[in-house]
Amino acid sequence: GAVVSQHPSWVICKSGTSVKIECRSLDFQATTMFWYRQFPKQSLMLMATSNEGSKATYEQGVEKDKFLINHASLTLSTLTVTSAHPEDSSFYICSARGLMGTEQFFGPGTRLTVL
Amino acid sequence: GNSVTQMEGPVTLSEEAFLTINCTYTATGYPSLFWYVQYPGEGLQLLLKATKADDKGSNKGFEATYRKETTSFHLEKGSVQVSDSAVYFCALSVITGRRALTFGSGTRLQVQP
Numbered sequence: 001g002a003v004v005s006q007h008p009s010w011v012i013c014k015s016g017t018s019v020k021i022e023c024r025s026l027d028f029q030a031t032t033m034f035w036y037r038q039f040p041k042q043s044l045m046l047m048a049t050s051n052e053g054s055k056a057t058y059e060q061g062v063e064k065d066k067f068l069i070n071h072a073s074l075t076l077s078t079l080t081v082t083s084a085h086p087e088d089s090s091f092y093i094c095s096a097r098g099l100m101g102t103e104q105f106f107g108p109g110t111r112l113t114v115l
Numbered sequence: 116g117n118s119v120t121q122m123e124g125p126v127t128l129s130e131e132a133f134l135t136i137n138c139t140y141t142a143t144g145y146p147s148l149f150w151y152v153q154y155p156g157e158g159l160q161l162l163l164k165a166t167k168a169d170d171k172g173s174n175k176g177f178e179a180t181y182r183k184e185t186t187s188f189h190l191e192k193g194s195v196q197v198s199d200s201a202v203y204f205c206a207l208s209v210i211t212g213r214r215a216l217t218f219g220s221g222t223r224l225q226v227q228p
Contacts, residue, residue: 043204044216044218093158102208103161106151106158108157
């Protein structure tokens, strides 16, 4: 199957700083990428959907100014958590889908800890 | 709106036992149904899927049948192995729109030798 990578796999930062997480589709062109957040022992919650070259669509309750998403190319989407706070600590997962595909391929996730 | 409800875990079984993880859903429109598996330290992987009523998805000995009349998609395996220990997520996707996935809360399966 198609491979999606995320970088970094884990990050620790101080409160008030910004953190960027990268999501790459390694062997296919991803026209759509999704960003999810997973709390401990809970399900994945969709944060936003991004299409290459256009603005992301955010789910209700997700602050678009806090979680900046950029999908500048067909193989790369980034999520920037701005002015991070301890409550932003979570596991962030991306997935990617190709132009004609129906299946989403998931990255391994990034664990963010904000001190 | 769309939602998925699956049985809470953890589910602890002995090797070669029969596995059932229940999943029910509500959806606007006609959803496709999925089971994803998350092994320790890894990303989610698609285990199986079904796109229309009465379809049976199967993979690696796991099966699930799309039951429209009961809005269910229960996961079954006849004989589990220690290597099946993971977290299993039931999910749905509606064909129209962004086709984003809606996930259940996940069920942790622990298989003991």
